[in-house]
Amino acid sequence: MPDIQITKTASEPGAASLAVTVPLDRVREAEERATRSYQVRARLPGFRKGKAPAAIVRKQFAADIREQTLRDLVQHSWKTALEQEQLKPIADPHIHDLKWDDGAPVTFTFHVELRPDITLARLGGYTLKRTVTAVTDAQVQAQLETLREQHAPWTPVTGEKPKPKELVHVTIAQRPAGSPLGREGETTKDPQPYHFVLGEGRAIPDVEERIMGMLPGEAVDATVRFPDDFSDATKRGQTRDIQLTLHEVKRQAVAPLDDAFAREIGDFDSLEALRRAVREDLEHDAARDADARVRADLVGQLVAANNVVAPRPLVERATLLYAQAYSIPEDRLAQFATEFRPVAEQQVQRDLVLDWVVEHHGLGATAAELEAKLQELATRRSVPVAELRASLEKHQRLRELERSLTEEKVFTFLLSQSTVEPA
Numbered sequence: 530m531p532d533i534q535i536t537k538t539a540s541e542p543g544a545a546s547l548a549v550t551v552p553l554d555r556v557r558e559a560e561e562r563a564t565r566s567y568q569v570r571a572r573l574p575g576f577r578k579g580k581a582p583a584a585i586v587r588k589q590f591a592a593d594i595r596e597q598t599l600r601d602l603v604q605h606s607w608k609t610a611l612e613q614e615q616l617k618p619i620a621d622p623h624i625h626d627l628k629w630d631d632g633a634p635v636t637f638t639f640h641v642e643l644r645p646d647i648t649l650a651r652l653g654g655y656t657l658k659r660t661v662t663a664v665t666d667a668q669v670q671a672q673l674e675t676l677r678e679q680h681a682p683w684t685p686v687t688g689e690k691p692k693p694k695e696l697v698h699v700t701i702a703q704r705p706a707g708s709p710l711g712r713e714g715e716t717t718k719d720p721q722p723y724h725f726v727l728g729e730g731r732a733i734p735d736v737e738e739r740i741m742g743m744l745p746g747e748a749v750d751a752t753v754r755f756p757d758d759f760s761d762a763t764k765r766g767q768t769r770d771i772q773l774t775l776h777e778v779k780r781q782a783v784a785p786l787d788d789a790f791a792r793e794i795g796d797f798d799s800l801e802a803l804r805r806a807v808r809e810d811l812e813h814d815a816a817r818d819a820d821a822r823v824r825a826d827l828v829g830q831l832v833a834a835n836n837v838v839a840p841r842p843l844v845e846r847a848t849l850l851y852a853q854a855y856s857i858p859e860d861r862l863a864q865f866a867t868e869f870r871p872v873a874e875q876q877v878q879r880d881l882v883l884d885w886v887v888e889h890h891g892l893g894a895t896a897a898e899l900e901a902k903l904q905e906l907a908t909r910r911s912v913p914v915a916e917l918r919a920s921l922e923k924h925q926r927l928r929e930l931e932r933s934l935t936e937e938k939v940f941t942f943l944l945s946q947s948t949v950e951p952a
Contacts, residue, residue, distance in 0.1 A: 546639065556634065603637075626638045649835045652886070662819070733753060747775055788800050827940075831943075
């Protein structure tokens with residue numbers, strides 16, 4: 530049977546394009562496999578399960594069979610491409626220019642991002658400064674005030690208009706333009722309940738201003754305007770006629786900062802014990818930030834000394850992933866890509882350096898190390914290891930844990946070859 534034909538049509542650092550031609554015989558073979566798969570499972574009127582003729586199954590499940598056939602062909606083509614071109618992909622390929630006519634070969638193009646070949650000739654001998662920012666009394670006090678707010682209960686307020694930092698429960702409904710509240714026969718659209726704290730930016734300014742002029746239980750008509758910098762570009766500067774109902778207002782009852790408060794929020798004998806614990810936490814964070822800066826400095830020096838270049842396709846891919854994570858609207862993608870490019874370049878360079886060290890020095894996290902870390906975390910959280918593993922897998926975070934263990938090994942190895950001086 531003729532082989533799948535793979536031809537490299539374009540290549541640059543970090544990416545390649547591969548033209549794929551799947552011969553007709555292989556297409557027909559894949560179609561037959563998909564048809565048999567559906568034939569075994571099919572339940573069609575007048576036939577026992579698995580006994581329906583292939584022609585009827587093909588007609589009944591034409592779209593599904595075509596989809597499964599295409600998945601099969603793409604999978605086999607990608608395996609062939611990996612073996613033939615000795616690729617080092619960093620993600621699954623994109624499929625472009627797919628053509629599939631009856632009685633003809635299937636053709637398409639793979640576009641794939643690749644890990645470029647780099648060489649790190651110098652891994653050590655760098656001098657790094659580690660600066661730990663001192664924790665001030667003001668920072669400790671600010672953290673204590675935050676704890677007070679976090680543990681303060683919300684109590685209802687009656688007979689008063691709401692103020693910033695108070696929790697409101699409102700209903701907002703659209704109404705016909707220009708219709709007064711309570712007009713006979715008037716109908717509102719899609720009334721939606723909302724709970725939010727005034728002043729936190731959860732509602733547009735016009736809505737918050739209206740709410741702060743109302744009493745609990747009151748309803749008003751209002752025309753509100755979306756700000757010019759509103760996140761949804763389609764609504765910027767637009768107005769809406771709404772019916773606004775304020776149902777409830779709540780205010781936080783902040784407890785005094787004393788020994789009783791310390792005992793209430795944790796296992797602390799006194800306010801002074803809580804204050805010490807808060808300082809220790811802040812000092813731990815400061816030390817962790819100092820370590821992060823040392824690592825960033827080290828990677829920067831490695832990149833400069835070894836002339837590690839971030840390939841354009843990988844930078845664009847990183848930028849797109851960040852844009853998706855930050856939910857950047859489509860009309861702002863170009864501006865975001867320009868502004869975010871330096872960050873994306875640094876991220877790509879960092880990944881290339883760490884991956885090279887892992888590959889050339891065998892520093893990937895082992896199964897035993899991952900299991901030991903899972904056991905440690907499970908013990909700390911008082912949950913079974915199997916339950917923790919299942920939760921991490923469900924939320925696709927097990928790979929992140931493995932990556933963090935690998936990075937710890939890499940930086941331990943790299944820092945052992947350089948000098949870290951306190952600043």
